[in-house]
Amino acid sequence: PVLRALSPAQPDQALFEERHLRYISLLGKGNFGSVELCRYDPLGDNTGELVAVKKLQPNKQSTLDDFKKEVKTLSVLHCDYIVKYRGVCYSMGRLSMSLVMEYLPHGSLIGYLENNRHKVNTRRLLLFASQICKGMEYLQTLRYVHRDLAARNILVASESLVKIADFGLTKIIPFDKEYYRVTQPGESPIFWYAPESISESRFSPKSDVWSFGVVLHELFSYCNMNSNPKRVRRQCNTIVVPPSPFSPLSLIVQGPSISMHLANILKTNWRLPPPPSCPLKVYGLMKECWAYDFEERPCFSSLANEIETIMQDERE
Numbered sequence: 001p002v003l004r005a006l007s008p009a010q011p012d013q014a015l016f017e018e019r020h021l022r023y024i025s026l027l028g029k030g031n032f033g034s035v036e037l038c039r040y041d042p043l044g045d046n047t048g049e050l051v052a053v054k055k056l057q058p059n060k061q062s063t064l065d066d067f068k069k070e071v072k073t074l075s076v077l078h079c080d081y082i083v084k085y086r087g088v089c090y091s092m093g094r095l096s097m098s099l100v101m102e103y104l105p106h107g108s109l110i111g112y113l114e115n116n117r118h119k120v121n122t123r124r125l126l127l128f129a130s131q132i133c134k135g136m137e138y139l140q141t142l143r144y145v146h147r148d149l150a151a152r153n154i155l156v157a158s159e160s161l162v163k164i165a166d167f168g169l170t171k172i173i174p175f176d177k178e179y180y181r182v183t184q185p186g187e188s189p190i191f192w193y194a195p196e197s198i199s200e201s202r203f204s205p206k207s208d209v210w211s212f213g214v215v216l217h218e219l220f221s222y223c224n225m226n227s228n229p230k231r232v233r234r235q236c237n238t239i240v241v242p243p244s245p246f247s248p249l250s251l252i253v254q255g256p257s258i259s260m261h262l263a264n265i266l267k268t269n270w271r272l273p274p275p276p277s278c279p280l281k282v283y284g285l286m287k288e289c290w291a292y293d294f295e296e297r298p299c300f301s302s303l304a305n306e307i308e309t310i311m312q313d314e315r316e
């Protein structure tokens, strides 16, 4: 405590020394890097705190600049429904850096729902949904578009609190426009993408609302993988789409056309069917989020209100 009192509390840029950051286990892996569980133990007696450290894959220089933007993004966010930023850790003489965040032992929504299905009833799912809405509402006040809202990026803080946990694809909408256009789309989670994001790489608060609709579907399917869209892997330009509600696509189609194929069936008003035993009103919300015309989609504040209303009606 004395040491802590002496070192000035750095308001937003705590510096973690790499030599005191002890690797414990891997929390998750993705295209550009991974998130690891570490103990920050400067006293070397295992009394240090556990933290989640997001690392870039080495020699991904191009993404280092994006990563610096992500650190800047997360360091200004202060919201109960957004994972807490703790600081940064430089390595290789500032050539590389890691993002240090609070560690939440329950992990991501995907694993939690699959393992705790019995403990999570409709009211609890609706509570989680309304918390994600509030986190997104807060993000939008700062003109951020998340672009990767999915159950895999939602953290469970406790049995009654979830937090939005990854801002790797988050962008700021320019002050003079209503949307953000991506130039070099990398591997994209197309099954969470709004039609305009698929066909025009156009992202806005309303495309985040579309993705929220898919997160609602994941919530009410308890992230059950076979009733859920999965990320597709591009293997030498051929896509193998695992069986899922996107079954009309479960053909082996040639690379780029899968996006256009998905955009086309969305245009014909095909949508994901309701998850088993999903309340009709909740499915109605998903359909509102999946309006083809983004102007017709609700905003997060009205979604939060509609969810609260359903929660009141929802008898146990």
Ligand SMILES: C[C@@H]1CCN(C(=O)N2CC[C@@H](S(=O)(=O)c3ccccc3)C2)C[C@@H]1N(C)c1ncnc2[nH]ccc12
Residues within 6 Å of the ligand: 027, 028, 029, 030, 031, 032, 033, 034, 035, 052, 054, 055, 056, 057, 067, 083, 101, 102, 103, 104, 105, 106, 107, 108, 109, 152, 153, 154, 155, 165, 166, 168
């Ligand atoms: C659900 C969380 C976010 C998603 N994730 C993950 O592994 N990734 C998010 C980005 C991708 S990445 O590796 O592709 C990536 C790497 C670098 C730049 C950009 C992207 C990995 C797992 C996390 N997880 C289990 C956690 N569990 C407990 N406490 C936590 N605190 C903070 C995260 C966290």
